[in-house]
Amino acid sequence: MTRMTGADAIIRSLEAEGVDVCFGVPGGMIIDTYDALYRAIANGSKLRHVLARHEQGAGHMAEGYARASGRVGVAIATSGPGTTNLVTPIADAWMDSTPLVCVTGQVPSAKIGTDAFQETNATGITLPIVKHSWLVQKANEIPATIKAAFHVAQTGRYGPVLVDITKDAQIAELDFKYPDHVDLPGWNPPRKVNHRQIAAAAKAILEADKPVFYVGGGIINGEATAELLELAEFTKIPVVTTLTGKGGFPDSHPLHAGHPGMHGMKYSNLALNRADLVIAVGTRFDDRVTGNVSAFAPNAKVIHFEVDAAEIGKIREAQIPICAPLKPALAQLSAELRKQIPDGREGDTDWLNRIAEWKDEFPLRYERGDKIKPQEVLEAVRDATEGRDDIVWTTGVGQHQMWAMQYLNCNQPRTFISSGGLGTMGYGVPAAVGAKAARLDATVICVDGDGCFQMTSKELTTAVLHNLPIIVVLIRNGYLGMVRQWQEMFYGERYSQTDLTGPIPDYSKMAEAFGALPISVTGSDEIAPALEQAITENAAGRTVVVNVLCSEDEKVFPMIPAGASAADIIEYGSHEKAKEVEAR
Amino acid sequence: MKHTLSVLVEDKPGALSRISNLFARRGYNIESLAVGQTEREGVSRITLRVDCAEHSLEQITKQIHKLVNVLRITELIPDEAVEREIALFTVAAPPERRGELMAFADHYGARVSDLGPQEIVFEMVGHPEDLDSFEELVRPYGIKEMVRTGRIGLSRAVRR
Numbered sequence: 001m002t003r004m005t006g007a008d009a010i011i012r013s014l015e016a017e018g019v020d021v022c023f024g025v026p027g028g029m030i031i032d033t034y035d036a037l038y039r040a041i042a043n044g045s046k047l048r049h050v051l052a053r054h055e056q057g058a059g060h061m062a063e064g065y066a067r068a069s070g071r072v073g074v075a076i077a078t079s080g081p082g083t084t085n086l087v088t089p090i091a092d093a094w095m096d097s098t099p100l101v102c103v104t105g106q107v108p109s110a111k112i113g114t115d116a117f118q119e120t121n122a123t124g125i126t127l128p129i130v131k132h133s134w135l136v137q138k139a140n141e142i143p144a145t146i147k148a149a150f151h152v153a154q155t156g157r158y159g160p161v162l163v164d165i166t167k168d169a170q171i172a173e174l175d176f177k178y179p180d181h182v183d184l185p186g187w188n189p190p191r192k193v194n195h196r197q198i199a200a201a202a203k204a205i206l207e208a209d210k211p212v213f214y215v216g217g218g219i220i221n222g223e224a225t226a227e228l229l230e231l232a233e234f235t236k237i238p239v240v241t242t243l244t245g246k247g248g249f250p251d252s253h254p255l256h257a258g259h260p261g262m263h264g265m266k267y268s269n270l271a272l273n274r275a276d277l278v279i280a281v282g283t284r285f286d287d288r289v290t291g292n293v294s295a296f297a298p299n300a301k302v303i304h305f306e307v308d309a310a311e312i313g314k315i316r317e318a319q320i321p322i323c324a325p326l327k328p329a330l331a332q333l334s335a336e337l338r339k340q341i342p343d344g345r346e347g348d349t350d351w352l353n354r355i356a357e358w359k360d361e362f363p364l365r366y367e368r369g370d371k372i373k374p375q376e377v378l379e380a381v382r383d384a385t386e387g388r389d390d391i392v393w394t395t396g397v398g399q400h401q402m403w404a405m406q407y408l409n410c411n412q413p414r415t416f417i418s419s420g421g422l423g424t425m426g427y428g429v430p431a432a433v434g435a436k437a438a439r440l441d442a443t444v445i446c447v448d449g450d451g452c453f454q455m456t457s458k459e460l461t462t463a464v465l466h467n468l469p470i471i472v473v474l475i476r477n478g479y480l481g482m483v484r485q486w487q488e489m490f491y492g493e494r495y496s497q498t499d500l501t502g503p504i505p506d507y508s509k510m511a512e513a514f515g516a517l518p519i520s521v522t523g524s525d526e527i528a529p530a531l532e533q534a535i536t537e538n539a540a541g542r543t544v545v546v547n548v549l550c551s552e553d554e555k556v557f558p559m560i561p562a563g564a565s566a567a568d569i570i571e572y573g574s575h576e577k578a579k580e581v582e583a584r
Numbered sequence: 585m586k587h588t589l590s591v592l593v594e595d596k597p598g599a600l601s602r603i604s605n606l607f608a609r610r611g612y613n614i615e616s617l618a619v620g621q622t623e624r625e626g627v628s629r630i631t632l633r634v635d636c637a638e639h640s641l642e643q644i645t646k647q648i649h650k651l652v653n654v655l656r657i658t659e660l661i662p663d664e665a666v667e668r669e670i671a672l673f674t675v676a677a678p679p680e681r682r683g684e685l686m687a688f689a690d691h692y693g694a695r696v697s698d699l700g701p702q703e704i705v706f707e708m709v710g711h712p713e714d715l716d717s718f719e720e721l722v723r724p725y726g727i728k729e730m731v732r733t734g735r736i737g738l739s740r741a742v743r744r
Contacts, residue, residue: 186652186654
């Protein structure tokens with residue numbers, strides 16, 4: 001045991017959890033912890049701190065770090081506005097099950113409830129969007145609380161937790177001893193696999209003629225991608241992966257049947273629509289995937305593998321629910337199937353052929369025009385990185401995100417990092433900085449839109465100053481493009497407040513001001529050389545913004561309008577159909 | 585449909601708001617709520633009564649179960665549980681009507697816990713539905729004030 005302050009104990013606890021980098025912004029009620037950090041670093045601590053320019057940035061960086069590394073992301077902020085600025089990343093992490101520990105300073109215990117300067121009820125504000133939170137008012141409770149926080153964040157279904165620590169607790173002294181176990185009698189995420197359910201799943205798979213794996217982000221959090229690959233190959237069952245599941249099964253694999261949902265591929269949606277068995281794995285039947293729930297996979301039996309019991313049966317009834325950690329569950333299913341069919345499942349030739357035909361019949365399409373089309377940029381950036389296994393992608397939210405999902409090839413988990421459930425514009429740049437901190441060996445490329453970029457571009461400064469060089473490929477169409485698309489298709493072309501207004505700001509000058517290298521692209525033939533230059537400069541340590549002027553009215557297709565079904569898919573060049581669907 | 589949930593929680597700040605929030609976010613009102621100690625130190629029992637759709641209840645129950653401070657959640661099924669509640673009623677009782685009121689009270693097992701020149705405070709312990717009946721009965725006399733503890737319940741002994 002060592003005598004130290006609560007602030008020192010916070011830093012020591014983070015070190016004990018093996019945290020190598022944390023993200024944050026200091027302030028009055030967390031200043032003591034930053035002082036402890038300073039002294040720890042001066043004394044040779046390996047803990048690094050990345051100073052974000054805004055707490056929202058710090059939170060998204062911690063998310064990007066977590067998603068790229070598979071480890072818990074740590075964000076630190078002061079009380080009041082520091083904490084409220086963290087609310088968006090916390091909500092984002094909650095929706096996408098990203099493990100996050102947020103440490104926030106709080107006003108002294110004696111001042112709580114007095115509306116003291118920069119006081120806010122941190123645990124109250126974040127209550128609906130955390131797995132758990134703690135208000136710590138005693139220094140000697142810090143080590144056990146931080147231990148518990150890390151445990152809860154990364155067990156069961158991953159997610160964010162908040163530890164709010166008063167200033168007096170940071171100042172007071174304690175005898176430090178980091179506990180070796182947690183005392184959480186009410187926290188018992190599933191650990192075992194019910195073998196009867198596995199046997200039932202195996203039986204259903206052997207009986208199915210048109211089965212599909214529908215795989216979400218849980219496959220990545222659950223570290224079960226190898227088990228899925230084995231299972232899919234052994235059973236010859238096609239796999240669709242969601243936005244958050246992208247990379248959880250190799251995009252280039254012959255059994256990969258694309259991405260389902262509102263802007264997914266037509267063949268992916270048709271596969272789900274016509275399936276007689278949907279094997280859902282680590283996914284929650286999000287409305288952006290299902291559309292009209294009653295018309296989603298209408299003829300299919302459902303097997304649902306999910307670690308969170310509350311997700312099973314929430315949207316769609318599962319005939320075979322399997323509430324268990326995915327890795328052992330999928331491994332047991334493989335083993336069970338191997339017992340019954342040692343040489344592997346034959347594969348449903350008709351079904352696989354049908355999907356292959358749909359794939360040929362309904363590829364992703366767009367037409368070139370006078371101005372650069374965003375799809376061209378995505379194809380170019382895909383081609384420029386082809387064959388490389390050291391690329392990590394992040395995106396903002398909107399049209400560019402959907403094109404990124406459609407066109408990029410991700411063959412490994414943790415290489416596509418995007419805001420799914422919350423749809424947080426501005427996620428891309430800070431998430432890229434965090435991903436880079438986790439993967440210094442990788443080339444981290446943020447595909448961003450101009451609306452998103454304006455929300456968080458200041459974190460380029462963080463990338464530059466902390467030597468975390470990233471590439472931003474900016475799809476600049478001058479509009480809040482996804483909203484514009486809806487306005488064009490469903491709101492009579494009334495472009496209410498979506499015009500970002502011409503050349504202001506000058507994105508290249510912005511990039512330059514933040515210390516990044518701008519590369520401006522205005523013609524199709526400039527794209528490939530610009531990307532090549534960006535990759536070379538980035539490899540030499542520069543943060544680069546490839547500023548691509550694109551066509552403003554390009555729309556993302558295919559599209560299933562909100563609440564519609566796979567039967568209502570609008571393809572490229574046929575969006576008059578939107579009006580029909582809307583009229584119903 | 586009304587449901588009674590019995591939740592065992594660690595006795596920690598915020599446990600109640602984490603639970604009640606899951607009803608509030610869906611726009612469900614908690615009709616009654618009782619919190620108290622249990623046979624185990626550091627463990628409280630929350631009994632709450634809500635009117636919500638079956639499907640939502642299943643979802644809410646699972647989400648409550650997931651909360652870090654929650655040890656167990658069960659639904660109390662009317663036939664399989666003993667349910668009780670305490671109520672106090674201040675009823676207008678001019679001397680000429682006291683006889684009737686006292687007869688009702690006697691029938692329902694309500695006690696007089698305070699007596700004034702124009703009012704009686706009745707105290708009644710019983711099944712919540714019996715409390716409802718007594719309330720209906722005395723309402724025409726003028727209920728000046730009323731308070732109920734919220735129902736509490738335990739599974740029946742024979743089931744254990």
